[in-house]
Amino acid sequence: MWTAQFIIATHSRILLGYLNVEIFNFDTSPISHSKYEDTEHYIITKQFLGNRERILKELFHDQSQQYQQLQPVSDRS
Numbered sequence: 001m002w003t004a005q006f007i008i009a010t011h012s013r014i015l016l017g018y019l020n021v022e023i024f025n026f027d028t029s030p031i032s033h034s035k036y037e038d039t040e041h042y043i044i045t046k047q048f049l050g051n052r053e054r055i056l057k058e059l060f061h062d063q064s065q066q067y068q069q070l071q072p073v074s075d076r077s
Contacts, residue, residue, distance in 0.1 A: 013041045 008015060016023060017036050025034040036042055048055050 011041065013045055016041055 010016065016039055021036075023034045023036060023039065025032045025039075
């Protein structure tokens with residue numbers, strides 16, 4: 001039987017979700033195993049896909065306010 005081992009550092013949600021992989025979390029001390037569903041990539045992507053409009057409003061809320069502050073008062077709607 002042929003076996004192979006790979007160590008891949010990735011931010012890809014697709015590669016992280018590959019079947020039968022071992023995911024190691026190097027953000028903890030000591031290094032620990034992590035389930036795919038417990039990774040930040042999975043959690044953030046799931047939250048975004050489930051609440052896209054709300055999250056985009058939160059992300060760009062400050063930018064919208066800054067843009068309005070730069071406009072002359074007569075141009076604001």
